Amino acid sequence: MRKLGKKGRGLLYRVLVRFVFTILGVLLCLPVCFMITGSVMGEDDLFAYLLPVFEDRTGFAGWKLIPTYPTFVHYKRLLLYAPEFFVLFWNVVKLTVLILAGQMAVGVPAAWAFAVYRVRGRRFLFAVYVVLMLLPFQVTMLSSYLSLSRLSLLNTHWAVILPAVFHTFPVFVIYGGFRDIPRSLIEAARIDGAGEGRIFVTLGLGLGRSGMMSALVLGFLDYWNMLEQPYAFLEDRSLWPLSLYLPEIAWQEAGFAFAASLVMLLPAGFVFAMGQDYLEQGIVYSGIKG
Amino acid sequence: MRGRKRKESRYFLGFLVSSLTGVAVFVLLPFGDVVRRSFLTVMSGEYVGLNNYRAVLHNQAFRLAVKNTICFSVTAIVLVTGLGLAAALLLSRLQRIRLIKSLYLFPLAIPAAAVVIVWHMFFYRRDFGSLTAAYLWKYSGYTIVLWLAGIAAISRQLTEAARVDGADRLQVFLFVELPCLRGSLYTIIILSFLNSLKIYREVYLAAGAYPGEDIYMLQHLFHNWYVSLEFDKMAAATVLTAGALLGALLFFPALWRK
Structure with missing residues (x-):
């Protein structure tokens, strides 16, 4: 030594x-x-x-x-003799894609508003968004149920999609990406006569991509794995995502359960492998205070 | 100047309006309805004052669930924050740790439903200890990443100046680095707390709606009230929980700044 x-x-x-x-x-x-x-x-x-x-x-x-x-008998059974598996697999694909698309459509402009315009009421609204992002599902479950039943959306995929689209967490993560854009750049664009819409499209969507990608990766891993929401709002089993079906396979069919679980893990593993940097970035963004 | 301010406000609202409408329709307005219902009976809709709150607070299951949830959250937060900091401090001296980080982050990507059968194999006891292990398994990478970001943000000038002034390694750590990490500690505690509530997925999948006494959580109770349509109790408990969370969020930073 x-x-x-x-x-x-x-x-x-x-x-x-x-x-x-x-x-x-x-x-x-x-x-x-x-x-x-x-x-x-x-x-x-x-x-x-x-x-x-x-x-x-x-x-x-x-x-x-x-x-x-x-x-490979379990995989054979999964691919050839388990049609319900495919229905549920498509359900979770549909739910995840629609939720993420909706979150982007709604959350990106909202995050831009918080990042760029220093107006009165901004701090208060932002605090409201942060608190809402921190509430666990069980606390918002009853209010979601009440609004969904009033809109008669219960037991449709929209019952899972719409509340998730308006969740405030992605706004916060996307905001983290927009915050890194230097303000002087935006001021310069204004002086050059660019309209606010155009500044949003070229500067925001162009330079704030890391926040959006982070929100997408974090969102995918969360919604692919969604459990409480569909369990509470979807009664019809044919509407269920895969995550509700897997735990119901009896242990006597463990081999089949392992194969099905692995198929469910694959897309998440792929997104993780492709987006690890964005995942880390997103974790860091979710720790930023407004 | 004033014209510009007004224009800014208009754009602010313009960009925010779709999100704000959705939040109002799906969260804020129905939450008002929940508050209203917490004072009514579920069947007839009669006004009963604070009766629902009294019923909830005297409910044995509610007390047990609150105790368990707090107990688990505190254990989980202390362990994950401490272990995460130790791991991040060790790792921060290494270069090229992407691969190591991916090993620790990967559990975050594994869907709970996909590992449920493996859970059954490992956690046949389904007690407090195995739940804590599941939490650490899933969120240690998350916490390490947050700590590493905090450590990376410490200015090198500050630590080097301390070294030049004759501080040894331990002194630099205790009096320079640790105070710099206070901000990170705050956010890590908040996020670990939230994650500790999310571990319910794993508990539910492994142990069902009525698990052992020591891991019966608030989430189980909400879930069981929801299934049995006891919306009056649920409304009162929702208001109480939201109030407690909000109180903690407001009180905690005030305490921090002292």
Whole structure:
């Protein structure tokens, strides 16, 4: 140790920290490995491992990272013999896409208004938006229900889409992106005679993209995973998103459940891999105070 | 000058109007209705004064749920904030940590419904401890990212000046870096609290509408009242919870500035 000197010790320390954090991080991602191996495991293996958990409640006895007899029978069943799976998959795609499109259409101009115009009442309204963004779903559940039933939207997809479109969280994240645009740029555009609408389109939509992308990535991961809202406002099972269907698969069909879960995870994993930088940016933006 | 101000106001409202209308229709106005209903009976709509509030406050399930929710939130916030800061301080001395960060952030992308079967395998006990573990699993990356942003924002000039003045590593950390991180701590506590309420998804999926006594949360109670159409109690509890949250949000920063 003494021979290493100051520089060497620093290097050793950094290698050690990196090693420990990588091992821990890999452990955190272990559930995904379980899903992958579980989805290609035969019934016998699955029963042997899962019986102690689900019947005797003694905890799980073991797991294999490489199944004894790998099989694609669960995927085959999913793709060929489970039409309801596709209906629910399309439901969640439809819900997520419409919600995100609506949030952009409504939230981008709203965030622009907060970021650019310093008028009276702005601070108050912004505070209202922040408080609304912080309220958990259970607190707004009854008010959403009352307005949705008055508009007779209950048990339609709009009951899930519309309240989410007007959620104030994306406004806040998009605002974080607009805040980074230098004000002098906007002033210069005004002096050059550009109208307010044009400034919004060229400067706002052009330079504030990071906020919008962050809102989209955070929103996708949240709404793809949506549970409470459809459960409260959709009675008809054919309208359900996938997230309500997966937990209902009995453990005896664990292989099928693993395969279906993996299919649900894929789009979210793809968005995560493509948008990790925006995700981090969005997390940082949601911590900015107005 | 005044003409310009008026023009600005017009544009401000113009850009905001669609969002504001929606917020009013779907949140603000119905919330007023909830406040009104909290003073009425659910069936006949009679005015009953504070009876609903009294019923809620004396309700055993409500008391248990409030206790559990506060207990869990405090545990979760303390653990995730402390561990997150320790991890971020260690990681902030390394370069190229994108891959490490993605390992810790990935659980955030995994849909709760997709891991529910894995939850069943790990958390066959479904108690307070496993719930805390699930929370840390999901949100440690989130907190680390926030702390790292806070640490990156500390001015290097400040820490270097302290080093030049003869402060050692520990002193720089205690008297320069930590005070700079106060703002981050505030936002991290608020966001961790919100996330601690969102973990309900995982609890519900793993343990259903009536879980064990120590993880019966306020969210379960709201959900069960909603299912059994007890809107009068629910309205009173909604007003109480919203009031408590608002109070905490206003009171907390005031306390902070002292």
